[in-house]
Amino acid sequence: MYQVNTNYLKLPGSYLFSTIAKKVAAFQEKNPDKEIIRLGIGDVTQPLPKVVIDALHKAVDEQADAKTFKGYSPDLGYQFLRDAIAKHDFKDRGCDIASDEIFVSDGAKSDSGNIQELFSEDNVIAVTDPVYPVYVDSNVMAGRCGNYDPNTGMWDRVVYMPSTAENGFVPELPEKTPDIIYLCLPNNPTGTTLKKAELQKWVDYANQKGSIIIFDAAYEHYISSPDVPHSIYECEGAKNCCIEIRSFSKTAGFTGLRLGYTVVPKSLKSGDASLHDMWARRHGTKFNGAPYIVQRAGEAIFSEEGQKEIDELVGYYMENARIIREGLSSAGFTCFGGKDAPYIWMKTPDNMSSWEFFDYLLEKINVVGTPGSGFGPSGEGYFRLTAFGTHENTKKAIERFKTL
Ligand SMILES: *Cc1c(COP(=O)(O)O)cnc(C)c1O
Numbered sequence: 525m526y527q528v529n530t531n532y533l534k535l536p537g538s539y540l541f542s543t544i545a546k547k548v549a550a551f552q553e554k555n556p557d558k559e560i561i562r563l564g565i566g567d568v569t570q571p572l573p574k575v576v577i578d579a580l581h582k583a584v585d586e587q588a589d590a591k592t593f594k595g596y597s598p599d600l601g602y603q604f605l606r607d608a609i610a611k612h613d614f615k616d617r618g619c620d621i622a623s624d625e626i627f628v629s630d631g632a633k634s635d636s637g638n639i640q641e642l643f644s645e646d647n648v649i650a651v652t653d654p655v656y657p658v659y660v661d662s663n664v665m666a667g668r669c670g671n672y673d674p675n676t677g678m679w680d681r682v683v684y685m686p687s688t689a690e691n692g693f694v695p696e697l698p699e700k701t702p703d704i705i706y707l708c709l710p711n712n713p714t715g716t717t718l719k720k721a722e723l724q725k726w727v728d729y730a731n732q733k734g735s736i737i738i739f740d741a742a743y744e745h746y747i748s749s750p751d752v753p754h755s756i757y758e759c760e761g762a763k764n765c766c767i768e769i770r771s772f773s774k775t776a777g778f779t780g781l782r783l784g785y786t787v788v789p790k791s792l793k794s795g796d797a798s799l800h801d802m803w804a805r806r807h808g809t810k811f812n813g814a815p816y817i818v819q820r821a822g823e824a825i826f827s828e829e830g831q832k833e834i835d836e837l838v839g840y841y842m843e844n845a846r847i848i849r850e851g852l853s854s855a856g857f858t859c860f861g862g863k864d865a866p867y868i869w870m871k872t873p874d875n876m877s878s879w880e881f882f883d884y885l886l887e888k889i890n891v892v893g894t895p896g897s898g899f900g901p902s903g904e905g906y907f908r909l910t911a912f913g914t915h916e917n918t919k920k921a922i923e924r925f926k927t928l
Pocket residue numbers: 566630631632633634636656708712740742770771772773774778779783784
Protein backbone atom coordinates (compact mmCIF):
# COMPACT_ATOMS: atom_id res chain seq x y z
CA MET A 525 0.00 0.00 0.00
CA TYR A 526 1.33 3.44 -0.87
CA GLN A 527 2.00 5.92 1.93
CA VAL A 528 0.87 9.53 1.84
CA ASN A 529 2.81 12.60 2.94
CA THR A 530 1.46 12.70 6.48
CA ASN A 531 2.53 16.32 6.90
CA TYR A 532 -0.62 17.20 4.94
CA LEU A 533 -2.74 15.46 7.55
CA LYS A 534 -1.37 17.79 10.22
CA LEU A 535 -2.90 20.86 8.54
CA PRO A 536 -5.89 22.03 10.56
CA GLY A 537 -9.20 22.40 8.69
CA SER A 538 -9.29 23.54 5.10
CA TYR A 539 -7.63 26.50 3.45
CA LEU A 540 -9.10 29.72 4.87
CA PHE A 541 -10.71 30.92 1.66
CA SER A 542 -12.31 27.55 0.92
CA THR A 543 -13.99 27.68 4.33
CA ILE A 544 -15.32 31.17 3.62
CA ALA A 545 -16.56 30.15 0.16
CA LYS A 546 -18.46 27.22 1.65
CA LYS A 547 -20.10 29.36 4.33
CA VAL A 548 -21.13 32.00 1.80
CA ALA A 549 -22.51 29.39 -0.63
CA ALA A 550 -24.55 27.80 2.16
CA PHE A 551 -25.96 31.19 3.18
CA GLN A 552 -26.86 32.08 -0.41
CA GLU A 553 -28.59 28.75 -0.94
CA LYS A 554 -30.77 29.37 2.11
CA ASN A 555 -31.34 33.02 1.15
CA PRO A 556 -31.50 33.08 -2.65
CA ASP A 557 -32.83 36.67 -2.92
CA LYS A 558 -30.28 38.32 -0.65
CA GLU A 559 -27.62 40.32 -2.48
CA ILE A 560 -24.25 39.40 -1.00
CA ILE A 561 -21.38 41.88 -1.30
CA ARG A 562 -17.97 40.26 -1.24
CA LEU A 563 -15.15 42.23 0.32
CA GLY A 564 -13.41 39.08 1.47
CA ILE A 565 -11.10 37.45 -0.99
CA GLY A 566 -8.35 39.54 -2.53
CA ASP A 567 -9.46 39.25 -6.13
CA VAL A 568 -9.71 42.22 -8.47
CA THR A 569 -12.92 43.28 -10.20
CA GLN A 570 -11.89 45.83 -12.84
CA PRO A 571 -11.15 44.81 -16.44
CA LEU A 572 -7.61 44.54 -17.77
CA PRO A 573 -5.85 47.70 -18.99
CA LYS A 574 -6.21 48.41 -22.71
CA VAL A 575 -2.46 48.06 -23.32
CA VAL A 576 -2.72 44.53 -21.90
CA ILE A 577 -5.70 43.61 -24.11
CA ASP A 578 -3.90 44.98 -27.20
CA ALA A 579 -0.72 43.06 -26.36
CA LEU A 580 -2.72 39.87 -25.84
CA HIS A 581 -4.49 40.23 -29.21
CA LYS A 582 -1.22 40.86 -30.99
CA ALA A 583 0.49 37.91 -29.34
CA VAL A 584 -2.46 35.64 -30.09
CA ASP A 585 -2.41 36.63 -33.76
CA GLU A 586 1.29 35.77 -33.94
CA GLN A 587 0.35 32.20 -33.08
CA ALA A 588 -1.51 31.82 -36.40
CA ASP A 589 1.68 32.19 -38.42
CA ALA A 590 4.41 29.52 -38.43
CA LYS A 591 7.08 32.27 -38.53
CA THR A 592 5.95 33.85 -35.25
CA PHE A 593 4.33 30.87 -33.53
CA LYS A 594 5.75 30.08 -30.09
CA GLY A 595 5.93 26.71 -28.39
CA TYR A 596 7.35 26.22 -24.92
CA SER A 597 8.55 29.42 -23.29
CA PRO A 598 12.07 29.57 -21.88
CA ASP A 599 11.54 28.21 -18.36
CA LEU A 600 13.09 31.25 -16.67
CA GLY A 601 11.07 33.74 -18.75
CA TYR A 602 11.45 35.59 -22.06
CA GLN A 603 14.37 38.02 -22.17
CA PHE A 604 12.12 40.91 -23.27
CA LEU A 605 10.13 40.62 -20.03
CA ARG A 606 13.10 40.01 -17.74
CA ASP A 607 14.79 43.08 -19.22
CA ALA A 608 11.68 45.23 -18.78
CA ILE A 609 11.31 44.11 -15.15
CA ALA A 610 15.01 44.69 -14.36
CA LYS A 611 14.85 48.18 -15.80
CA HIS A 612 11.52 49.45 -14.48
CA ASP A 613 11.10 47.63 -11.18
CA PHE A 614 14.74 47.75 -10.07
CA LYS A 615 17.29 49.87 -12.01
CA ASP A 616 14.92 52.86 -12.13
CA ARG A 617 14.64 52.63 -8.32
CA GLY A 618 18.39 52.42 -7.87
CA CYS A 619 18.44 48.65 -7.20
CA ASP A 620 21.22 46.68 -8.75
CA ILE A 621 19.29 43.64 -9.99
CA ALA A 622 20.21 42.06 -13.32
CA SER A 623 17.65 40.57 -15.69
CA ASP A 624 19.11 37.07 -15.21
CA GLU A 625 18.39 37.30 -11.49
CA ILE A 626 14.66 37.50 -12.32
CA PHE A 627 12.73 34.24 -12.65
CA VAL A 628 9.38 34.70 -14.39
CA SER A 629 6.57 32.46 -13.16
CA ASP A 630 2.83 31.98 -13.18
CA GLY A 631 2.38 33.95 -9.99
CA ALA A 632 3.49 34.80 -6.49
CA LYS A 633 1.37 32.25 -4.68
CA SER A 634 3.08 29.31 -6.31
CA ASP A 635 6.51 30.92 -5.95
CA SER A 636 5.98 31.70 -2.27
CA GLY A 637 4.74 28.16 -1.71
CA ASN A 638 7.54 26.53 -3.70
CA ILE A 639 10.55 28.55 -2.57
CA GLN A 640 10.79 26.60 0.71
CA GLU A 641 11.94 23.57 -1.31
CA LEU A 642 15.40 25.17 -1.45
CA PHE A 643 15.84 24.85 2.32
CA SER A 644 16.50 21.87 4.49
CA GLU A 645 13.83 20.48 6.76
CA ASP A 646 15.74 21.63 9.85
CA ASN A 647 15.30 25.34 9.17
CA VAL A 648 13.16 27.37 11.53
CA ILE A 649 10.80 29.83 9.86
CA ALA A 650 9.51 33.08 11.31
CA VAL A 651 6.32 34.74 10.19
CA THR A 652 4.54 37.91 11.16
CA ASP A 653 1.31 37.10 12.95
CA PRO A 654 -1.22 37.61 11.31
CA VAL A 655 0.21 36.30 8.05
CA TYR A 656 -0.71 35.31 4.48
CA PRO A 657 -1.51 31.60 5.08
CA VAL A 658 0.58 30.21 2.22
CA TYR A 659 3.93 30.69 3.99
CA VAL A 660 3.14 28.52 7.00
CA ASP A 661 1.01 25.93 5.20
CA SER A 662 3.59 25.28 2.49
CA ASN A 663 6.26 24.74 5.17
CA VAL A 664 3.92 22.42 7.06
CA MET A 665 3.49 20.34 3.91
CA ALA A 666 7.27 20.02 3.80
CA GLY A 667 7.46 18.94 7.46
CA ARG A 668 9.12 22.13 8.65
CA CYS A 669 6.75 23.32 11.37
CA GLY A 670 6.68 20.75 14.19
CA ASN A 671 3.32 20.11 15.81
CA TYR A 672 0.15 22.15 15.82
CA ASP A 673 -1.42 23.25 19.08
CA PRO A 674 -5.14 23.80 18.45
CA ASN A 675 -5.42 25.82 21.67
CA THR A 676 -2.93 28.46 20.61
CA GLY A 677 -3.33 28.04 16.85
CA MET A 678 0.47 27.83 16.59
CA TRP A 679 3.06 25.39 15.28
CA ASP A 680 5.72 24.68 17.86
CA ARG A 681 8.69 25.13 15.52
CA VAL A 682 7.46 28.37 13.93
CA VAL A 683 8.55 31.72 15.33
CA TYR A 684 5.46 33.95 15.42
CA MET A 685 6.06 37.68 15.44
CA PRO A 686 2.87 39.28 16.77
CA SER A 687 1.69 42.36 14.86
CA THR A 688 -1.14 44.07 16.68
CA ALA A 689 -2.47 47.55 17.33
CA GLU A 690 -0.20 47.65 20.42
CA ASN A 691 3.00 47.61 18.33
CA GLY A 692 1.52 49.47 15.37
CA PHE A 693 1.48 46.16 13.44
CA VAL A 694 5.27 46.26 13.22
CA PRO A 695 6.74 43.18 14.87
CA GLU A 696 9.86 43.17 17.01
CA LEU A 697 12.99 41.47 15.69
CA PRO A 698 12.67 37.91 17.00
CA GLU A 699 14.70 36.88 20.05
CA LYS A 700 14.92 33.27 18.98
CA THR A 701 16.87 33.50 15.74
CA PRO A 702 14.98 32.03 12.78
CA ASP A 703 16.66 30.77 9.62
CA ILE A 704 13.99 31.98 7.22
CA ILE A 705 11.99 35.16 7.79
CA TYR A 706 8.87 35.84 5.76
CA LEU A 707 7.94 39.50 5.34
CA CYS A 708 5.04 40.76 3.26
CA LEU A 709 5.07 44.52 2.72
CA PRO A 710 2.76 46.32 2.16
CA ASN A 711 1.20 43.73 4.41
CA ASN A 712 -1.65 41.44 3.63
CA PRO A 713 -3.76 41.36 5.83
CA THR A 714 -2.96 44.39 8.05
CA GLY A 715 -2.16 46.95 5.34
CA THR A 716 1.02 47.94 7.22
CA THR A 717 4.18 49.21 5.54
CA LEU A 718 7.68 49.84 6.81
CA LYS A 719 9.78 52.90 6.14
CA LYS A 720 13.19 52.34 4.63
CA ALA A 721 15.15 52.74 7.88
CA GLU A 722 12.84 50.22 9.59
CA LEU A 723 13.19 47.69 6.80
CA GLN A 724 16.97 48.19 6.82
CA LYS A 725 17.00 46.88 10.43
CA TRP A 726 15.54 43.58 9.23
CA VAL A 727 18.12 43.29 6.47
CA ASP A 728 20.95 44.04 8.92
CA TYR A 729 19.54 41.49 11.38
CA ALA A 730 19.37 38.81 8.67
CA ASN A 731 22.94 39.52 7.53
CA GLN A 732 24.22 39.44 11.12
CA LYS A 733 22.44 36.23 12.06
CA GLY A 734 22.85 34.39 8.77
CA SER A 735 19.11 34.29 8.15
CA ILE A 736 17.35 34.76 4.84
CA ILE A 737 14.37 37.05 4.23
CA ILE A 738 11.66 36.03 1.80
CA PHE A 739 10.07 39.33 0.89
CA ASP A 740 6.62 39.29 -0.68
CA ALA A 741 6.06 42.58 -2.51
CA ALA A 742 2.77 41.66 -4.23
CA TYR A 743 1.32 45.06 -3.21
CA GLU A 744 4.32 47.18 -4.13
CA HIS A 745 2.28 49.24 -6.59
CA TYR A 746 -0.12 50.40 -3.87
CA ILE A 747 2.58 52.41 -2.08
CA SER A 748 2.14 56.15 -2.34
CA SER A 749 4.10 57.29 0.74
CA PRO A 750 7.48 58.55 -0.51
CA ASP A 751 9.61 57.06 2.28
CA VAL A 752 8.31 53.48 1.89
CA PRO A 753 10.61 51.24 -0.18
CA HIS A 754 9.05 49.37 -3.11
CA SER A 755 11.71 46.70 -3.12
CA ILE A 756 13.80 45.21 -0.32
CA TYR A 757 16.83 45.68 -2.59
CA GLU A 758 16.56 49.40 -1.85
CA CYS A 759 18.15 48.41 1.48
CA GLU A 760 21.90 48.02 1.74
CA GLY A 761 23.15 44.44 1.87
CA ALA A 762 19.81 42.94 0.82
CA LYS A 763 21.35 41.13 -2.14
CA ASN A 764 23.21 38.91 0.33
CA CYS A 765 20.18 37.84 2.35
CA CYS A 766 16.91 38.43 0.49
CA ILE A 767 14.65 36.80 -2.06
CA GLU A 768 11.87 39.02 -3.40
CA ILE A 769 8.58 37.79 -4.83
CA ARG A 770 6.35 39.94 -7.04
CA SER A 771 3.09 39.52 -8.87
CA PHE A 772 1.24 41.17 -11.76
CA SER A 773 -2.06 40.13 -10.12
CA LYS A 774 -2.78 43.08 -7.87
CA THR A 775 -0.66 45.55 -9.85
CA ALA A 776 -2.33 45.06 -13.21
CA GLY A 777 -5.36 42.80 -12.73
CA PHE A 778 -3.62 39.55 -13.78
CA THR A 779 -5.31 37.31 -11.18
CA GLY A 780 -6.85 35.29 -14.01
CA LEU A 781 -4.05 35.70 -16.58
CA ARG A 782 -1.33 34.54 -14.11
CA LEU A 783 2.11 36.17 -14.09
CA GLY A 784 4.67 36.86 -11.40
CA TYR A 785 8.36 36.62 -10.73
CA THR A 786 10.94 35.91 -8.06
CA VAL A 787 14.30 37.61 -7.67
CA VAL A 788 17.10 35.36 -6.47
CA PRO A 789 20.36 37.34 -6.57
CA LYS A 790 23.52 35.55 -7.65
CA SER A 791 25.26 36.76 -4.50
CA LEU A 792 22.85 34.73 -2.33
CA LYS A 793 24.90 31.81 -1.10
CA SER A 794 24.93 29.35 1.76
CA GLY A 795 28.50 28.12 1.84
CA ASP A 796 29.18 27.02 -1.72
CA ALA A 797 25.53 26.50 -2.55
CA SER A 798 24.07 29.15 -4.82
CA LEU A 799 20.36 29.66 -4.23
CA HIS A 800 20.21 31.29 -7.66
CA ASP A 801 21.49 28.15 -9.34
CA MET A 802 19.22 25.95 -7.24
CA TRP A 803 16.12 27.94 -8.14
CA ALA A 804 17.11 27.86 -11.82
CA ARG A 805 17.49 24.10 -11.53
CA ARG A 806 14.08 23.80 -9.93
CA HIS A 807 12.44 25.91 -12.66
CA GLY A 808 14.11 23.78 -15.30
CA THR A 809 12.81 20.58 -13.77
CA LYS A 810 9.36 21.52 -12.51
CA PHE A 811 8.17 24.47 -14.60
CA ASN A 812 7.70 24.91 -18.32
CA GLY A 813 7.46 28.67 -18.46
CA ALA A 814 4.68 31.25 -18.25
CA PRO A 815 2.72 31.58 -21.52
CA TYR A 816 4.25 33.77 -24.24
CA ILE A 817 1.05 35.76 -24.74
CA VAL A 818 0.83 36.50 -21.01
CA GLN A 819 4.47 37.57 -20.86
CA ARG A 820 3.81 39.97 -23.77
CA ALA A 821 0.83 41.30 -21.80
CA GLY A 822 3.09 41.75 -18.78
CA GLU A 823 5.68 43.60 -20.86
CA ALA A 824 2.98 46.04 -22.01
CA ILE A 825 2.41 47.48 -18.53
CA PHE A 826 5.93 48.88 -18.52
CA SER A 827 5.25 51.22 -21.47
CA GLU A 828 4.43 54.84 -20.67
CA GLU A 829 0.78 54.26 -21.55
CA GLY A 830 0.79 51.03 -19.55
CA GLN A 831 2.15 52.73 -16.44
CA LYS A 832 -0.56 55.38 -16.75
CA GLU A 833 -3.26 52.74 -17.01
CA ILE A 834 -2.11 50.69 -14.04
CA ASP A 835 -1.75 53.84 -11.94
CA GLU A 836 -5.41 54.56 -12.73
CA LEU A 837 -6.37 51.00 -11.86
CA VAL A 838 -4.58 51.10 -8.53
CA GLY A 839 -6.05 54.58 -7.92
CA TYR A 840 -9.53 53.13 -8.44
CA TYR A 841 -9.00 50.54 -5.71
CA MET A 842 -7.31 52.99 -3.37
CA GLU A 843 -10.38 55.23 -3.67
CA ASN A 844 -12.37 52.23 -2.35
CA ALA A 845 -9.84 51.89 0.46
CA ARG A 846 -10.49 55.51 1.37
CA ILE A 847 -14.27 55.01 1.25
CA ILE A 848 -14.01 51.99 3.57
CA ARG A 849 -11.52 53.53 5.99
CA GLU A 850 -13.34 56.84 6.34
CA GLY A 851 -16.83 55.32 6.25
CA LEU A 852 -16.10 52.77 8.95
CA SER A 853 -14.22 55.25 11.11
CA SER A 854 -17.12 57.70 10.99
CA ALA A 855 -19.49 54.85 11.85
CA GLY A 856 -17.45 54.29 15.01
CA PHE A 857 -15.32 51.29 14.00
CA THR A 858 -11.58 51.20 14.62
CA CYS A 859 -9.63 50.52 11.46
CA PHE A 860 -6.05 50.38 10.23
CA GLY A 861 -4.27 50.10 6.89
CA GLY A 862 -5.81 51.19 3.60
CA LYS A 863 -3.21 53.94 2.97
CA ASP A 864 -0.42 52.17 1.08
CA ALA A 865 -2.30 48.89 0.69
CA PRO A 866 -5.71 47.75 -0.58
CA TYR A 867 -6.59 46.18 2.79
CA ILE A 868 -8.44 47.61 5.73
CA TRP A 869 -7.84 45.81 8.99
CA MET A 870 -10.59 46.56 11.49
CA LYS A 871 -11.16 45.69 15.11
CA THR A 872 -14.27 43.63 15.67
CA PRO A 873 -16.77 45.55 17.83
CA ASP A 874 -17.91 44.46 21.31
CA ASN A 875 -15.11 41.91 21.70
CA MET A 876 -16.67 39.64 19.12
CA SER A 877 -14.39 36.90 17.85
CA SER A 878 -13.34 37.18 14.21
CA TRP A 879 -15.63 34.34 13.11
CA GLU A 880 -18.55 35.65 15.20
CA PHE A 881 -18.19 38.96 13.38
CA PHE A 882 -17.97 37.15 10.04
CA ASP A 883 -21.28 35.34 10.70
CA TYR A 884 -22.87 38.50 12.08
CA LEU A 885 -22.01 40.53 8.96
CA LEU A 886 -23.11 37.78 6.62
CA GLU A 887 -26.47 37.38 8.41
CA LYS A 888 -27.25 41.05 9.18
CA ILE A 889 -25.93 42.98 6.20
CA ASN A 890 -24.90 40.25 3.74
CA VAL A 891 -21.34 41.52 3.53
CA VAL A 892 -18.46 39.06 3.33
CA GLY A 893 -15.08 39.85 4.82
CA THR A 894 -12.23 37.71 6.11
CA PRO A 895 -11.91 36.75 9.78
CA GLY A 896 -8.60 37.97 11.17
CA SER A 897 -8.01 34.78 13.14
CA GLY A 898 -7.73 32.94 9.81
CA PHE A 899 -4.40 34.74 9.33
CA GLY A 900 -2.94 33.67 12.67
CA PRO A 901 -3.58 33.82 16.42
CA SER A 902 -2.79 37.53 16.72
CA GLY A 903 -5.49 38.19 14.10
CA GLU A 904 -8.18 37.17 16.58
CA GLY A 905 -10.50 40.09 17.24
CA TYR A 906 -9.72 41.65 13.87
CA PHE A 907 -11.37 41.49 10.46
CA ARG A 908 -10.08 42.20 6.95
CA LEU A 909 -11.93 44.08 4.22
CA THR A 910 -10.52 44.48 0.75
CA ALA A 911 -10.66 47.48 -1.56
CA PHE A 912 -10.97 45.27 -4.65
CA GLY A 913 -14.73 45.64 -5.07
CA THR A 914 -16.44 48.06 -7.44
CA HIS A 915 -17.07 51.62 -6.20
CA GLU A 916 -20.78 50.86 -6.28
CA ASN A 917 -20.58 47.72 -4.12
CA THR A 918 -18.03 49.24 -1.77
CA LYS A 919 -20.26 52.26 -1.12
CA LYS A 920 -23.28 50.01 -0.70
CA ALA A 921 -21.40 47.81 1.78
CA ILE A 922 -20.36 50.82 3.86
CA GLU A 923 -23.96 52.13 3.89
CA ARG A 924 -24.98 48.74 5.23
CA PHE A 925 -22.27 48.89 7.95
CA LYS A 926 -23.76 52.21 9.06
CA THR A 927 -27.08 50.49 9.78
CA LEU A 928 -25.52 48.12 12.31
C1 LIG B 1 -2.58 37.92 -3.78
C2 LIG B 1 -1.31 37.59 -3.13
C3 LIG B 1 -0.38 36.79 -3.78
C4 LIG B 1 -0.79 35.99 -4.96
O1 LIG B 1 -0.32 36.44 -6.12
P1 LIG B 1 -0.51 35.60 -7.45
O2 LIG B 1 0.56 36.15 -8.30
O3 LIG B 1 -1.90 35.90 -7.95
O4 LIG B 1 -0.33 34.15 -7.17
C5 LIG B 1 0.88 36.62 -3.21
N1 LIG B 1 1.17 37.16 -2.01
C6 LIG B 1 0.27 37.89 -1.34
C7 LIG B 1 0.64 38.43 -0.02
C8 LIG B 1 -0.99 38.11 -1.87
O5 LIG B 1 -1.90 38.77 -1.18
